[in-house]
Amino acid sequence: MITPLxxxxxxxxxMTVDSYSNLLSVSNFQENTPNFIRSYNCEDAYNKIFFYLNQNTTIDLALLDISLPPYIEFNIENGIDLASLIRKKFPNCKIVLLTMHGEPLAVDKIIKDINPEGFVSKNDINFELFPIVCKKIVDGEMYKSPTIIESQRELFQRNINWDTHDSQILILIAQGIKTVNLPNYIPLSMSAIEKRKANIKGQLLMGKGSDSDLINIAKKLGLI
Incomplete structure (x- = not known):
């Protein structure tokens, strides 16, 4: 007998949480009905993750919306932060991120930071496809929905290369840290940071614009 997930x-x-639960209960997703942990915000999800961790109960699959009410006290701002926490606490858990957005840079950053087993645009999914996709992921496949794949293709075509240091530069500038002080926070030389900052502006602003303009477009794209 297969152990319930x-x-x-x-x-x-x-209603979305209930829909996901119902679809994975009534379909051929698994022989036994899964045990569901339902949550509607980052704080409740955070607490439940640690509750099950302390109970030595494994979480096998996590379906996480990216846009969620944050848990400010512990800097859990969205589903990406929850995914990062789950990666640390339940390394064998398969993570599926769901979003209404598909901006290329934001998608690329999430894939590099989390590398989820599933990355799905809600615009690409329906009631029939959802349990099929989840079963594929549980069975060991990696899945990206068409919108996510197209976002990666667009990024490749634009030849944009984004890494953790680029994200750190944006985040620190958004926090009000002056460029001259960035080497105190990032293990790069001032010359390297200035080149990266110029490259970032070239990608996001076509090379023209202030730091404020840079931060505004980065926020719009979901990069910070």
Whole structure:
């Protein structure tokens, strides 16, 4: 007999959580009905993750909406932060991120930071396809929905290369750190930082614009 999966579902719309649960209960997703952990915001999800961790109960699959009410006290701002936490606490858990957005730079950053087993645009999914995709992921496949794949293709075509240091530069500038002080926070020389900053501006602003313009477009794209 197959042991029922324990599945964490986090979305700020209760009807969506119920829909996911129902679809994975009534389909041929698994022989036994999974055990569902339902949550609607980052704080509740954070607490439930640690509750099950302390109970030595494994979370096998996590379905996480990216846009969620944050848990400010512990700097858990969205589903990406929850995914990062789950990676550390339940390394064998398969993570599926769900989003309404597909901006190329934001998609690329999420894939590099989290490398989820599933990355799905909600615009690409329907009731029939959802349990099929989840079963593929549970069975060991990696899945990216068409919108996510197209975002990666667009990024490749634009020849944009983004890494952790680039993201750190943006985040620190957004926090008000002056460029001259960035080497105190990032293990790069001032020359390297200035080149990266110029490259970032070239990618996001076509080389023209202030630091404020840079931060505004980065926020719009979901990069910070």
């Amino acid at each position: 324990t599945i964490l579902i986090v979305d700020d719309h209760p």
